[in-house]
Amino acid sequence: MYTLKKSLGQHFLKDENMCRQIVEALPVTPGMQLLEVGPGAGAITKYLLEIPDVTFKAVELDTEKVQYLEKTFPAIQGKLINESFLEMQAPFAGPFAIIGNFPYNISTQIMFRVLEWKEQVPLVVGMFQKEVAQRIAAGHGNKDYGILSVLLQAEYRIEYLFDVHENCFNPPPKVKSGVIRCTRLEKPYEVKDWKKFTLLVKTAFGQRRKQLRNPLKGLFKKEFLQEPIFTKRAEELTVADFVALTEQML
Structure with a gap:
């Protein structure tokens, strides 16, 4: 058997219908490479292992769960990576999809890691705390719209x-939970400098109730800060607005 570790944010799925529903949300293509993040006790792993013509790996930090999975699902032998997803190297050469019941205490960090690998990751199906899932999916003008929404939507359809x-x-x-699917855009926004783009978005939402002219005053020339867009608040700007503003940064 295994123990549940609160420190790792472990809440394991037990509803088989829900497990199947999550796996079915993943569009499978022959020959695809697939990484499961945090398989835990194998609730969705057992279904992922049954998908034909897929190269499967799973990353699990908890050594006890790795041993449990290897004993319970012989087909997983040699496919488990006993590391932290946040610290591991890319598990495949070439593109790979990601699926998982993500540990809620690191779910936003998981998505920042996905952005680092965006050229390799065309697809993510993930379960999150519902509030986080709603934030990622929110459009501009919505109170849930924020840093993760903009950064991920610059690259993915959510x-x-x-x-x-x-x-x-x-x-x-x-807390309640929600499942989202992120599919890489055929034409992602042309962000020429991701460092600047990220700084702009984080700074803008750092004081989200204020007109942009205040939080962003150190990032643009004084004259440019007189443009009408700077009378808006961060949540009023589209992803395209943020991309365009990045071009004008000091």
Whole structure:
């Protein structure tokens, strides 16, 4: 058997219908490479292992779970990486999709890591705390729209797929959950300097209630700060607006 580790944010799915629904949200193509993040006790892993003509790997930090998975699912032998997703090297050469019931305490960091690998990751299906899933999927003008929304939507089309009830888990988390799918845009926005783009978005949302002229005053020439766009608040700007402003930064 295995123990649940609160320090790793472990809440394991126990509802088989929900497990299948998550796996079915992944568009499978023959020969695709697939990484599961945080397989835990193997709730969706067992279904992923059944997908034909897919090269599968899973990354799991908890050594106890690695041993449990190897004993329970012989087909996973040689496919487990006992490391932190946040510290590992890319698990495949070439493109790979990512799926997982992401540990909620590091789910935003997981998506920042996905952005580092965006050239290699065309597809992500992930379960998050519902609030985080809604933030990622939110459009401009929405109170949930924020840093992750803009950065991810510059590269991916985001779909909020469905809610997952607390009772689908052991132990039931105190928060609601949601599953989203991120599909790489055929034509991602042309962000010439990701460092500047990220700085702009983080700075703008750092004081989201203020007109942009205040938080962004150190990033642009004084004259340019007189443009009408700087009377808006961060959540009013589209992804395209942020991309265009990046071009004008000092």
